[in-house]
Amino acid sequence: MFLFFFWFCTETCSDSLPQQDPLRFVMNLERLPNEEKLCLCRKYYLAGFALLPFLWLVNVVWFFREAFVKPAYTEQSQIKTYVKRSGMGLLFWVAVLTTWITIFQHFRAEWGAMGDYLSFTIPLGIP
Amino acid sequence: MDLPSNKWIVHLLVCCFVVGVNCNSVDKKIYVKLNYTVSCVRLLNATHQIGCQSSLSGNVGVLHVLESEDNLDWVLSSGPNPPYMVILESPLFTRSVMMKLKSGSSRVAGVAVVAPNTNPAGAFSPHTTCPNENSGVYSETYDPAMANCNKTVWNPLGNGLSYEEFDFPIFSLKDDNDTQVIRQCYLDHNRAVNGSRPRYPLCAMQLYSLMFAVTDTATCMRRNDINLSINPEMVCDPLGDYNVWASTRPLNNTAKGHKMWESAVVAAARLDSRSFFFDIAPGAQSGVSGFVALLAAAHALRDVVQEAPPNRTILYTFFQGETFDYIGSSRMVYDMENNQFAVDLDNIHSVLEVGQVGLRNDSKLWLHTDPVSRRNDSVNKEVEDLIANLRLAATNLSVTPEVPTASQPLPPSSFQRFLRARPIPGVVLEDHQSAFTSRFYESMYDNAEYLNVSYPPNLTPEEQLRFVTESAKALTEVATLVARALYRQAGGAETQLVNINADSQTVTQMLYGFLVRTNNSWFQQLIPSDFMSHLTNRPPNLYVGAVQQSSEPTVLVQFLMANLTGSTVNVTQENCQNQREDENDKESRHMYIYMWVQGAVPPNSTQRQGFCVRSTARLSKAVSPAFDLREFTSKDYSTWTESRWKPISGRIFLVASHELEMLTLGVGVGVLLTSLLLTYVISAKADILFSSGREPTNATY
Numbered sequence: 001m002f003l004f005f006f007w008f009c010t011e012t013c014s015d016s017l018p019q020q021d022p023l024r025f026v027m028n029l030e031r032l033p034n035e036e037k038l039c040l041c042r043k044y045y046l047a048g049f050a051l052l053p054f055l056w057l058v059n060v061v062w063f064f065r066e067a068f069v070k071p072a073y074t075e076q077s078q079i080k081t082y083v084k085r086s087g088m089g090l091l092f093w094v095a096v097l098t099t100w101i102t103i104f105q106h107f108r109a110e111w112g113a114m115g116d117y118l119s120f121t122i123p124l125g126i127p
Numbered sequence: 128m129d130l131p132s133n134k135w136i137v138h139l140l141v142c143c144f145v146v147g148v149n150c151n152s153v154d155k156k157i158y159v160k161l162n163y164t165v166s167c168v169r170l171l172n173a174t175h176q177i178g179c180q181s182s183l184s185g186n187v188g189v190l191h192v193l194e195s196e197d198n199l200d201w202v203l204s205s206g207p208n209p210p211y212m213v214i215l216e217s218p219l220f221t222r223s224v225m226m227k228l229k230s231g232s233s234r235v236a237g238v239a240v241v242a243p244n245t246n247p248a249g250a251f252s253p254h255t256t257c258p259n260e261n262s263g264v265y266s267e268t269y270d271p272a273m274a275n276c277n278k279t280v281w282n283p284l285g286n287g288l289s290y291e292e293f294d295f296p297i298f299s300l301k302d303d304n305d306t307q308v309i310r311q312c313y314l315d316h317n318r319a320v321n322g323s324r325p326r327y328p329l330c331a332m333q334l335y336s337l338m339f340a341v342t343d344t345a346t347c348m349r350r351n352d353i354n355l356s357i358n359p360e361m362v363c364d365p366l367g368d369y370n371v372w373a374s375t376r377p378l379n380n381t382a383k384g385h386k387m388w389e390s391a392v393v394a395a396a397r398l399d400s401r402s403f404f405f406d407i408a409p410g411a412q413s414g415v416s417g418f419v420a421l422l423a424a425a426h427a428l429r430d431v432v433q434e435a436p437p438n439r440t441i442l443y444t445f446f447q448g449e450t451f452d453y454i455g456s457s458r459m460v461y462d463m464e465n466n467q468f469a470v471d472l473d474n475i476h477s478v479l480e481v482g483q484v485g486l487r488n489d490s491k492l493w494l495h496t497d498p499v500s501r502r503n504d505s506v507n508k509e510v511e512d513l514i515a516n517l518r519l520a521a522t523n524l525s526v527t528p529e530v531p532t533a534s535q536p537l538p539p540s541s542f543q544r545f546l547r548a549r550p551i552p553g554v555v556l557e558d559h560q561s562a563f564t565s566r567f568y569e570s571m572y573d574n575a576e577y578l579n580v581s582y583p584p585n586l587t588p589e590e591q592l593r594f595v596t597e598s599a600k601a602l603t604e605v606a607t608l609v610a611r612a613l614y615r616q617a618g619g620a621e622t623q624l625v626n627i628n629a630d631s632q633t634v635t636q637m638l639y640g641f642l643v644r645t646n647n648s649w650f651q652q653l654i655p656s657d658f659m660s661h662l663t664n665r666p667p668n669l670y671v672g673a674v675q676q677s678s679e680p681t682v683l684v685q686f687l688m689a690n691l692t693g694s695t696v697n698v699t700q701e702n703c704q705n706q707r708e709d710e711n712d713k714e715s716r717h718m719y720i721y722m723w724v725q726g727a728v729p730p731n732s733t734q735r736q737g738f739c740v741r742s743t744a745r746l747s748k749a750v751s752p753a754f755d756l757r758e759f760t761s762k763d764y765s766t767w768t769e770s771r772w773k774p775i776s777g778r779i780f781l782v783a784s785h786e787l788e789m790l791t792l793g794v795g796v797g798v799l800l801t802s803l804l805l806t807y808v809i810s811a812k813a814d815i816l817f818s819s820g821r822e823p824t825n826a827t828y
Binding site for chain 2: 112113116117119122124125126127
């Protein structure tokens with residue numbers, strides 16, 4: 001866990017660039033060089049596999065314009081792939097979570113003890 | 128310079144204060160809070176939930192005062208402004224009305240019952256027709272012919288409302304100014320004149336009584352144990368409290384289990400009652416009449432058991448929670464079986480239980496016995512002896528003991544739990560031959576008025592306390608009979624019987640204390656000073672309640688028992704409170720209970736003169752064994768739990784029509800959107816709009 005965070009926060013994307021503030025990816029995407037964008041996009045895509053679908057969501061929202069709207073540039077095809085894959089992963093997660101939440105909410109009361117043990121907070125006054 | 132600025136601050140503070148006050152009064156202008164709100168609450172057992180509840184934010188409904196049962200149509204179908212909050216006068220609080228409201232509950236927001244100031248002429252019992260049907264001794268295996276009240280329906284007037292589940296709140300209102308305000312509000316705003324729609328604004332009421340627990344005891348006890356969340360909330364608590372017990376001979380309470388050479392006659396009574404609403408359970412006939420008679424009997428026996436002790440010990444027991452499947456008695460029997468009590472079942476010689484004895488119309492007292500255990504000859508002989516003793520005890524008394532038909536089973540009684548364990552000989556004293564005499568069994572009308580505990584007008588509370596009522600005299604006779612019978616049953620000499628007489632003065636004072644007000648000068652003398660705050664100017668609530676809250680009658684009965692059967696000992700306050708006679712005494716605590724009571728105020732003094740009372744009046748746990756065994760679906764023991772709830776309250780206010788509400792909301796949203804749009808436009812065109820002002824700063828930038 002810790003190693004993952006360490007990697008995510010500190011690894012710089014490109015050696016060619018001068019070392020800057022490691023948290024600079026909060027900066028405006030427009031001002032980054034293209035290879036930096038690709039590296040960021042890749043980082044978010046990979047990190048999403050650590051059961052973090054929100055990173056994929058961020059990736060899709062953030063890089064959608066870069067991947068599909070902007071005029072073509074060298075790294076764009078790769079960014080496109082990452083954004084697409086992130087989107088697919090996101091969809092998969094949404095489907096799984098929606099199904100599970102629907103099932104859980106619907107059957108929690110019926111499951112009795114099991115339903116209670118699976119719950120974090122149990123609503124008051126209803127089964 | 129200083130002076131004016133100070134002035135400003137003062138002005139500002141005054142303004143703030145005025146604003147604060149205004150806020151308060153706006154709330155007061157909108158809402159009228161109900162002062163006296165007694166609610167029906169949710170209880171759960173192994174299989175069911177009963178009682179009432181509101182939604183999370185309280186149920187709101189337009190007030191409708193129900194005038195007759197035909198008028199229900201307005202609430203259930205024709206009225207144009209559902210849901211309705213139905214105000215019932217008590218004659219309409221019947222099963223048929225309530226069940227109709229329950230089935231149409233989508234149009235019913237709640238019910239408020241106006242409790243009358245005098246008892247109704249008819250009968251009302253919200254209890255079941257066969258109380259404690261499944262937890263007594265008469266199961267299918269014991270005798271199929273007697274199970275489920277097959278032979279005798281004990282409470283034929285019972286309508287079972289207390290055991291129904293309602294998904295709306297039901298409150299009780301006192302018939303006073305509050306209720307008058309509600310009625311007036313209804314008349315002014317909601318009353319349909321000549322069948323026309325009542326016009327807005329309408330008078331509405333909101334009732335909050337959110338119950339946490341749901342489904343059944345197993346579910347809520349499980350949820351109590353799940354502590355995942357950040358602030359885990361308990362959802363329910365087992366019903367229970369303490370039994371009170373005392374013995375004529377001190378029993379070592381530290382050494383539990385069987386006592387060699389000990390033989391005890393159990394004299395039992397029940398301490399609790401209930402009604403539809405949890406906060407009012409006067410239980411005059413169902414509880415108070417019995418335990419007051421037994422307390423008076425114990426008092427009558429105090430001296431004679433010291434001077435001419437009988438062979439056997441008399442074990443006085445006051446069971447708590449009997450209304451809910453015999454919580455107290457089942458626990459004591461369980462403790463006796465498991466050597467957790469001062470004696471065990473082998474030590475029990477026989478049982479004499481005092482049931483409902485407050486309403487004897489024709490001086491008869493009925494001796495109920497169990498026909499099944501009497502099929503055994505030796506048990507039958509013991510029972511016959513006990514009946515003979517009771518008859519002997521009645522000589523020269525105005526009470527005539529009578530025996531109902533031999534095939535009739537026992538009425539609902541704690542003795543049944545002893546019989547469940549083994550065939551112990553015993554008799555239950557009641558004022559009814561078969562079905563209950565009581566018209567108000569386990570209802571809020573089972574009060575002082577119903578027992579005819581009434582006083583001539585213009586008496587001060589002190590005079591009322593001393594006034595010997597006719598009911599007290601009648602109950603004294605019963606107490607004398609019980610005392611003499613117990614003495615004979617314990618093996619005492621027949622010649623002593625004439626010396627055993629219950630004191631009508633004590634009985635009337637106890638009736639006053641338990642039925643009119645606990646805060647009286649006599650009770651004040653008999654209790655420790657730290658219990659003073661519990662005394663009130665109302666009769667105590669006999670509902671057993673959750674385990675955590677100590678029940679007031681239990682403690683009062685313990686103090687009374689201690690004072691009426693114990694003796695005053697010359698011990699310092701410190702030693703008394705440490706349960707010892709002197710500094711080196713380590714043994715007495717096993718045998719006795721010491722209480723430092725505050726005593727009376729002597730004339731020409733203001734300081735009470737406390738003293739130490741030594742007695743055997745102890746408490747023992749009255750919590751169903753099901754909760755110790757964690758068998759929440761138990762069929763043998765009581766599984767009743769009480770849900771926890773958010774504060775219960777109610778208020779009335781005027782509501783505007785739905786259209787007006789929507790219009791107000793619409794205008795609000797419109798204003799918001801317009802302002803957003805305006806802001807956007809202004810910020811987008813800022814350079815044009817504010818160009819002249821901006822230019823110099825732009826230049827420097």
